[in-house]
Amino acid sequence: MRRDVSALILAGGKATRFGGAAKHELLVDGQTIFSRQVAVLDSRVAEILVSSPRDIAGYRTVRDSVDGIGPLAGIAAGLAACRTAWLLVVAGDMPHITGALVDQLIARALASHDPHAADSVDAVGIRIDGLPEPLLCVLHTRTLPIVERRIAGADYKASRLLTDEKLRVDWIEDADRGAVRNVNSPEDLGP
Numbered sequence: 001m002r003r004d005v006s007a008l009i010l011a012g013g014k015a016t017r018f019g020g021a022a023k024h025e026l027l028v029d030g031q032t033i034f035s036r037q038v039a040v041l042d043s044r045v046a047e048i049l050v051s052s053p054r055d056i057a058g059y060r061t062v063r064d065s066v067d068g069i070g071p072l073a074g075i076a077a078g079l080a081a082c083r084t085a086w087l088l089v090v091a092g093d094m095p096h097i098t099g100a101l102v103d104q105l106i107a108r109a110l111a112s113h114d115p116h117a118a119d120s121v122d123a124v125g126i127r128i129d130g131l132p133e134p135l136l137c138v139l140h141t142r143t144l145p146i147v148e149r150r151i152a153g154a155d156y157k158a159s160r161l162l163t164d165e166k167l168r169v170d171w172i173e174d175a176d177r178g179a180v181r182n183v184n185s186p187e188d189l190g191p
Helices: 033-041 071-081 099-111 141-152 158-163
Strands: 005-010 048-051 060-062 086-091 123-128 136-140 169-172
Touching: 005 033, 005 071, 005 099, 033 086, 033 099, 048 071, 060 071, 071 086, 071 141, 071 158, 086 099, 099 123, 099 136, 099 169, 136 141, 141 158
Parallel strands: 005 048, 005 086, 048 060, 123 169
Antiparallel strands: 086 136, 123 136
């Protein structure tokens, strides 16, 4: 278990294409997406936080800092509640995250961070075909004021957090595409 990294599962989405069903509760290969994610994360982080409008038994639940604006509000709440220097953000609709990818994200964050260096990394992100995957990343807690400023300015697009903010991001370009695939429609639940 890493004592210097917490995880945040974003489980508060509206899931409009699923009739409002909580995507983290959907079954994939006989397990909920949430259970699959917890199995990967549990031994790798100090704590698992869940961003959700309702409590998730056994986990510290955080509420969106502002209702109705999407994942950026959950990320702000997670960063504010985090008890470690780093927060691994995971979308609640990614059933195939792997231990290898989580290990790679965490290792890159910790290896590239020197608390005494002015150019220390603020985040580790994933890019697929040059496009950021903002809902699977590692953020240093010092990024909270940036997230809060984006929310106050009504700039809610999560991907721009990693690309528009002059954050020092260490990018992973060769991530397993299957591990970052999310469930956006019922068809995505199939093999």
